Amino acid sequence: MSNRRDFMGMALGGFTALGGIAALYAMKRTWDPLPSVKAAGFTTIDLSAAEENVLNVEKWRGKPIFVLKKPKKDKPDPRDVVIGDAHFSITVGLCTHLGCIPAYFPGEEKFKCACHGGEYDVNAKNIFGPPPRPLDIPPFKIDGTKLVLGETGPEYEKMLADGLTLKV
Ligand code: FES
Secondary structure (H helix, E strand, O other), rough: OEEEEEEEHHHHHHHHHHHHHHHHHHHHHHHHHOOEEEOEEEEEEOOOOOOOOEEEEEEEEOEEEEEEOOOOOOOOOOOOOEEOOOOEEEHHHHHOOOOOOOOOHHHHHEEEEOOOOOOOOOOEEEEEOOOOOOOOOOEEEEEEEEEEEOOOHHHHHHHOOOOOOOOO
């Protein structure tokens, strides 16, 4: 009898642990849908699985980072991060007015900030309301299909030199 109870306990425990792992996995997928590795202030994100017009939010040095693969029909922009033939809008997800986190509306291809009504286009350029400048671009380096946040590659250096972003 006690053996049977032990077995039931173990089976139930195993089931609970599996359920917990499944729940954690589901949460991880929601928070962090693109494969990424974090180490010593750098975050490496593999962009090969990114879907068009779907906003992914990464975390880098405590800041939300917006990773958005622009729809192919959209015009190229000097702020684009180009990987292969894909164009990405990569920005720090903090409104340049007073720092709220804007939301992305894929149907309109706009970021909107609920705090004071600021709006940004798909390139994260301010197009309406109080934000004084586009969303900032974090330092990045392109490594094949991966993006390394926190490293400074030539593409980012050029954007800085051209005045397309402030240094964060
Ligand atoms: S903080 Fe975004 S519009 Fe004011």
